[in-house]
Amino acid sequence: MTTTPTTATTTTTRGADLAAARDEQLAAIVSATAAAVADDASRAAVQFTATGTSTGAVATDVETRQHRFVVDEPASLGGDDSATNPVEYALGAFIGCQVVTYRFWAARLGIRLDDVRVTAVGDLDVRGFFGLDDDVRAGFSEVSLDVELVGPEPAERYATLQAAVDAHCPVLDLFANPTPVRTSLHVTSA
Template sequence: MTTATTHTIPDTGELNAIASATAAAVSANPAAAVAVFTASATPNGRVGSDIALGTHTVSVDEPPALGGDGSAANPVEYYLAALLSCQIVTYRFWAQRLGIEIGNLRASAEGDLDVNGFFGLDGQTRPGFQEVRVTVDIDGPATEEQYRELQRVVDEHCPVLDLTTSPTPVHTTLNVG
């Protein structure tokens, strides 16, 4: 299970200022609404890779049962990390936007992956997660109803959750030689 730590969230209002500045920039230039993110990968070890993400680099590997050395998190673990970090950011952002105070926030996730799909052992099983379960623990002075409304808004606006729940076109170009 992947877990984010629990700690008290300071409300500085900075996220609302960022949202206001972004809204003004997009209003003045609608093309400013589109942000392009890039990544590139090179092999490392038997099945691992090094991924460049802007100015950052992460390593990816598989556990020994899947051919790796277990030297780093595997791709689906990074997906869970991406989902949880996006949930945390989106909770914090929308809590400020909605004026809902958060005392403590913690998220965890687990996913079921059937290797029949990855290894092509049957034609029925998809290669990705069969199901992902996210648990969010939140507290503070707001009412349960306010936190449930916050969850609804977060689920509606979380980009990584959207990548999972809505089809995203992916176009691959293969350059040979």
């Protein structure tokens, strides 16, 4: 008698296969990077660039490498609401970096991770942006993350993973620590 695997079994097997393939790919990237920087730490330095041009009321067309996206504000903040606003993109960047870092460190620590879901909430008092109160900062006063990890490991393993992510997530570092910003202003007469 031949039996057909159930959908749950098939889905679990497929998820495990995808996780194994992803972990193998990430391990290869880590290995190649470690080899590249072993003799020369300067090879580890990477620089990212984004360029933006104003469009619409307050919108911006942004280019990064071969990618383009639009940043705008809702009408209540002077925009046309044609796209996600800057602080929402910042939260999205945080979420994306968390997912990447969870995937990377799960592979590095040998922790099976089938899925990652992250929600970020940022509290912002617009009095800072509008200059209505100099004692209120212009950016987020707090950011809260809700991270849901799906996988078969014991909770302690995922707590170890979270500690690794908290120590190594680049965008978490941007939010949690001061980063020097240098601005060069260039004015062209119209």
